[in-house]
Every structure is written in C-alpha cells, then in structure tokens.
Amino acid sequence: MHTTHMTHSTAKRTLRAELLAARRERPEAARGADSAHIIAALTAGLSHLGVRTVAGYAPIGSEPGQPLPDALLAAGFRVLLPVVRADNDLDWANYRAPTDLAAAGRGLVEPVGRRLGVDAVAGVGAVVVPAVAVGRDGGRLGRGGGSYDRSLPRVPAGVPIVALTYDNELMDVVPTEPHDQRITAVVTPSGGWLTLPAATAEPRSG
Numbered sequence: 585m586h587t588t589h590m591t592h593s594t595a596k597r598t599l600r601a602e603l604l605a606a607r608r609e610r611p612e613a614a615r616g617a618d619s620a621h622i623i624a625a626l627t628a629g630l631s632h633l634g635v636r637t638v639a640g641y642a643p644i645g646s647e648p649g650q651p652l653p654d655a656l657l658a659a660g661f662r663v664l665l666p667v668v669r670a671d672n673d674l675d676w677a678n679y680r681a682p683t684d685l686a687a688a689g690r691g692l693v694e695p696v697g698r699r700l701g702v703d704a705v706a707g708v709g710a711v712v713v714p715a716v717a718v719g720r721d722g723g724r725l726g727r728g729g730g731s732y733d734r735s736l737p738r739v740p741a742g743v744p745i746v747a748l749t750y751d752n753e754l755m756d757v758v759p760t761e762p763h764d765q766r767i768t769a770v771v772t773p774s775g776g777w778l779t780l781p782a783a784t785a786e787p788r789s790g
C-alpha cells in the first residue's frame with residue numbers, strides 16, 4: 585500500500601467528530617422515532633427487491649437503526665452479522681436469536697456463533713452498512729477502521745449496499761479517499777429508501 589493512502593484525512597476526522605457529537609446530543613426518544621422510520625423503510629425496500637439473506641450489523645450507542653438484527657429476523661430475512669478481525673477485516677456469523685450476541689471490544693456487540701469466513705458476504709442478497717455520513721454520489725464516511733473498505737470489494741456488482749443515516753447525515757458529498765467503497769442506497773427517517781443513481785451507474789469497486 586502507498587503511504588499516501590495511510591495518511592489520516594483531516595476532513596474525514598473533523599466531519600466524523602462533529603456528526604458523532606450531534607448524534608449524542610439528540611434526545612433518545614428522537615433517535616428512537618427516527619430508527620423506527622428507518623427500519624420500516626429498510627425492510628419494505630429489501631422485501632420489494634426479493635432479498636432473502638441480509639448482511640447487517642448491530643447498532644451501538646446513538647447509531648441509527650436499532651434494533652436492526654431483530655427487526656430483520658422479524659421481517660423474515662436470514663441475517664448475517666459482522667465480527668471484526670484483528671486486521672480490521674470483517675468475518676461473519678449467523679444471527680438467529682438475541683442469545684447469539686455478546687459484548688465485544690470498542691463498544692461493539694457481535695455474534696458468538698461459528699464464523700463463516702470473510703467471503704460469506706459475497707453470498708448475501710443485500711448488505712446493510714453503518715455510516716456516519718453518506719454523499720448523494722455514493723460516498724460513505726464510516727468509523728475510520730476501514731472494515732467495510734476491506735469487505736465490500738467481495739460483494740458482487742448489483743447487490744445493494746445500503747447505508748442507514750439520520751436526515752442530517754445525507755449530504756451532497758462527503759470527503760473520500762481512493763480506497764473508499766461506494767454504497768448504492770441510503771435509508772433516512774424522512775426520505776426513506778433512496779437509491780443513489782450515481783453509484784449504480786458504475787461498478788462499485790472500480
């Protein structure tokens with residue numbers, strides 16, 4: 585890897601810190617109402633597309649979309665959840681019941697069952713990803729670990745990559761770097777499911 589790609593982007597760090605602080609400042613009831621709208625639009629959109637297996641995640645803290653894993657199960661989807669590896673890449677495990685989850689590092693909640701391998705994400709019908717902000721061009725600002733930038737290139741073109749954000753986190757453009765993987769749709773509380781035309785027009789991992 586070129587060292588220039590390892591330079592931390594100041595623009596990303598600044599925006600990430602601002603938006604995470606704004607999330608924490610909102611009342612929990614407001615976040616919960618937003619998450620209910622997000623979950624409803626997400627499950628309707630995935631059903632509409634005929635998706636059967638979803639690679640999701642377990643929202644933590646003030647992240648939008650709680651309680652995503654149980655909502656996906658209740659809507660009838662087969663659910664995979666990520667397990668962060670030591671190298672920050674993502675392994676995957678089945679999620680079938682709340683007892684499948686346990687506290688992990690960095691405030692995360694992860695599945696405890698058998699790991700399916702990093703390539704399990706290649707076989708799902710849609711990937712639901714966490715984001716701190718999303719650009720209308722498909723850019724995604726994440727937590728800064730680069731986990732999804734490592735994992736998403738394994739997903740075949742045409743499989744929806746759907747980010748969940750609060751309304752104020754959908755922007756015209758977010759700061760990106762060459763390694764950043766594009767998303768193809770975003771779900772917000774007020775806007776519902778929004779397919780991103782710029783992102784679907786080109787291959788994601790170009």
Ligand SMILES: Nc1nc2c(c(=O)[nH]1)N(C=O)[C@@H](CNc1ccc(C(=O)N[C@@H](CCC(=O)O)C(=O)O)cc1)CN2
Pocket residue numbers: 641642643644645646647666668690691692714715726727728729730731732
């Ligand atoms: N819910 C969730 N799961 C996820 C991600 C995510 O963003 N959200 N990830 C996305 O790649 C991966 C894990 N990467 C992460 C990287 C950094 C932090 C982090 O900064 N945690 C804070 C505490 C967060 C909180 O309590 O709100 C910390 O360590 O201080 C979390 C996850 C895979 N699983």
Ligand SMILES: Nc1ncnc2c1ncn2[C@@H]1O[C@H](COP(=O)(O)OP(=O)(O)OP(=O)(O)O)[C@@H](O)[C@H]1O
Pocket residue numbers: 589590591596724725726727728729730731732733734761763764
């Ligand atoms: N495919 C890759 N292989 C190795 N390192 C990578 C890869 N993609 C990104 N990285 C590294 O990961 C670090 C974080 O990247 P970035 O800030 O884009 O993360 P993010 O997308 O916000 O995080 P996350 O996906 O975990 O939410 C960067 O230092 C970057 O160089």
